Amino acid sequence: MTTPQRLAVRRHATGSETELSLDVPSDLAYVGPAVELVAGALPGGLLSARRIRFNFRTAFAEALANAIAYGNRHDRARMVRVRVEVSPEAVRLHVTDEGSGFDPGDVPDPTRPDRLEREDGRGLFVLRSLVDQVVFNEKGNSVCLTLRAG
Amino acid sequence: MSFSLKKDKRGVVVVGVDGQLIVGNRQELKQKVLDALEGGGAKFVIDFTKTGYIDSSGLGVLVSLSKKIREQGGDLRLCGLNEDLQTLFELTKLDTLFAIAKTPEEALAAF
Numbered sequence: 001m002t003t004p005q006r007l008a009v010r011r012h013a014t015g016s017e018t019e020l021s022l023d024v025p026s027d028l029a030y031v032g033p034a035v036e037l038v039a040g041a042l043p044g045g046l047l048s049a050r051r052i053r054f055n056f057r058t059a060f061a062e063a064l065a066n067a068i069a070y071g072n073r074h075d076r077a078r079m080v081r082v083r084v085e086v087s088p089e090a091v092r093l094h095v096t097d098e099g100s101g102f103d104p105g106d107v108p109d110p111t112r113p114d115r116l117e118r119e120d121g122r123g124l125f126v127l128r129s130l131v132d133q134v135v136f137n138e139k140g141n142s143v144c145l146t147l148r149a150g
Numbered sequence: 151m152s153f154s155l156k157k158d159k160r161g162v163v164v165v166g167v168d169g170q171l172i173v174g175n176r177q178e179l180k181q182k183v184l185d186a187l188e189g190g191g192a193k194f195v196i197d198f199t200k201t202g203y204i205d206s207s208g209l210g211v212l213v214s215l216s217k218k219i220r221e222q223g224g225d226l227r228l229c230g231l232n233e234d235l236q237t238l239f240e241l242t243k244l245d246t247l248f249a250i251a252k253t254p255e256e257a258l259a260a261f
Binding site: 030061069110121122 | 170172173174175202203204205206207209210211213214217234235238241242243244246247
């Protein structure tokens, strides 16, 4: 990171719902700090500590890294927008980049024997394994990850 | 997050991963292990006892290190995975690629 930028979570609460938002520069060095910042700001009681520690953190790191590397192509002039909707039923994490999107249906299964020893290509598979729902927008530059309460 | 390296009396390099192994720090782990490999180390244990989470980049770096170590005639074993991390290895089928022990002692004893 050449010029570290301070990350700040914005919080907006309406009734029983809370929304957190954060803009992340397109530098992979921000992934860890951004994940810790948002995980620490989540209202307590909705997701178990274990799911926050593992499922939420891993899925968020995965989505953020994909947005920075494949969406914004590490272009520090572009930001990744993160929005977390917390309701009594679920946590919905939206990660949006400024790239041209991709077709998630085009990503091959990384558990195939011929792909097992590849270093890359597991991100989407890991995402889908860790959360209850993964939905991309039509363009493919925004993903919504849902973790239901529990 | 940090990595610790120590050698046991038989020369096995034990690497501890404290915190997380993700896209932001995987190169640091890779470099440390490659330096130790270059320095003559052949047997490696990566200990995840103190690890909270690993993303796909972290998994990828383990795959890459395992290949490099095997190419040099060495061996890499993993240990200390909690239940969630063990499940991650099983889902990605990487449990079929790595020798995984429950504890560092078990991993060391297997060499």
